[in-house]
Amino acid sequence: MTSPSLQDGIDRAGSPVGLLWQPGAEPWTPEVVDREFAGWRAEQRAWHEGVALLDLSHHMYDLWIEGPDATRVLAEYGANNFEKFAVGQAKQYVPVTRHGHIVTDGILAREAEHAYVLSGVPAAQHWVRYHAEREGYDVSFATDPSSAFRPGGADPTLFRYQIQGPLALELIARVLGGPVPETKFFHSTPVTLDGRPVRALRHGMAGQAGYEFIGPWEHAAYVHEAFLKAGEPFGLVRVGALAYATPSVESGWIPSPVPGIYSDPDLAAYRRWLPLFGIEGRRPLHGSYYSPDIEDYYVSPYELGYGKMIHFGHDFHGRDALLAAAGDTGLRTKVTLVLDPDDVRRVLGGGADPGFVLSYARHRVETPAGLAGVTMQSASIDPVGTVLAQALIDPAYAAPGTEVTVVWGEHPGPGTDPDADLGFPRIRGTVRPSPFDRHARTAYRRDA
Structure with missing residues (x-):
């Protein structure tokens, strides 16, 4: 019996969002490793x-890519600069669709002149392998899945x-x-x-x-x-x-943004190639922000802060779209929200210490003018003394010090108005730069 494809799952659910929407989904944490050692x-x-x-x-998840066309396929399906990529160097690989939406990044390390390993969430690995095999690039692949999926x-x-x-x-x-x-x-x-x-x-x-x-x-x-x-x-x-x-x-790294692969008719064959029970079909969407249109969840690499990694000195899939978006002042800005500690205790802890908080929910970020953006990941950071959230928000509200509110709740999904006020509690937040850590914000790229 043939295993169902991602496209099969979308067809049965009626839409990509219908497939992925799972209110209250448990946040991902690394498999096998103990949840805590010292607390x-x-x-x-x-x-x-x-x-x-x-x-x-x-x-x-590791994908080894080796052969005479290894650099060519990675460069033609990634926005990075491959002219200055030394053996022993690693880069954050940035593959995009023809419309300039990120497929999901990964860590790409060059092991030899014609050999690389691409590691991380396997969406980028799937993208590279599919196009290499479909178009006949002279490369070979070896894989090592994560321990939860290793045979x-x-x-x-x-x-x-x-x-x-x-x-x-x-x-x-x-x-x-x-x-x-x-x-x-x-x-x-x-x-x-x-x-x-x-x-x-x-x-x-x-x-x-x-x-x-x-x-x-x-x-x-x-x-x-x-x-x-x-x-x-x-x-x-x-x-x-x-x-x-x-x-x-x-x-300031936003893990596992939604791959921009679910709606383009030209990618129907790709969705039929992908398994339903892979990362693209199983990574849930949930939170107080809800849209029935999957494209509202797509992100540009510029929004993720990857603009400096994009190299227009070579031709690559999605180049024209990224070139057109390079001067788009309407793209959202990545920021850190510092959530009010008292509100965090009130909403998440019932007035007491809420303990450990981790969420990949897309929560609404609002100002008095209405919807301003969406959270991408939230977590307790004990040395800071509260919950921080990575968010993408309208540039009009991205200045450090701007006050916003985060709507904390789980929209039920299809059948309820996306903009309905469902009485969810609000948590006040203050916009800060992303990365929040000063060294990560100022020195990482300088030292690279």
Whole structure:
């Protein structure tokens, strides 16, 4: 029996939004990793004040792309600059549709002249593979799904451990017997740990210093234990799944925007190629913002802050649309909303400490003039003392200090007016820049 496709699911549901709308959907957190080790508050403080270890080995989907046409297919379906892409470097890959909507980003690392690995949420991987196979590019693919979808409970191909925080570099030097050679941001350098090969990717989260260590799974347990043991005098804290999902709110990265693939008639064959039970058919939409039109959920890479990554010096799918949008002053602006702590306690905690809050809901952001934007991710950030929300809002309300309200609730979806006042509580918020963290906002790109 043939497995149902994404298009089959849309047809049965009546529309893309009918397929994806799931009021009250549970927020995603990394699979396999424990929810908490020292408690989410202590784990968040660790990368702000000390040193933290994060395990990324199980929730990443990896696609290896190798062959004479590897660079060509990635460049023709991605907006990035491939003229300056060194072996050992990584980039945030930005694929877009012909209308200039993002498909969902990923982390693309160049491993050799004709070899790359694309990691993260698999929507970008699906996009590249489909077009490469359909159009006959001379490339081959190998995949390693996340642990929740890996057949037979097999081990991952690679381990990935992040060491982050003000004490990260000191701990890393202790483990490796010396500092990592000077490495640019989002570049990697090969190192060894007791003779075991490891790649050290210069990385940061929420503005903190650190590296991501990547290597063959056969060495995973040894490397993990080495960091744990050496980290004891530094107060190393392991980060669980709850806290792991929160630093993107500070660093300004919006995870898993809705792929702009559901409505274009030219992509019908692509939707028939995609499985219904993949990320494109299962990542839910919900929150107080509701529209029956899936295109109202699409986003431009400019709205996500990816304008500096777009390179018009080559021809690529969606180039004309992005070129036309480059001067569009009506595009939404990415901001951080600092939610009022008293309102957070009142609405989310009934007057008490609400505990851990994590939401990928699209909540309405309003001003007295009406709808101003929509939240994309919200999370408790204990060192800040409240909930922060990443939001896309009208540029007229994007100035830091602007007061807005967030409508916190779950619209029931089809059958109810999208603009109906359903009596949901309001939480006051103040607009701040995105990224919220100053170092992430000012230095990440400078150091790249």
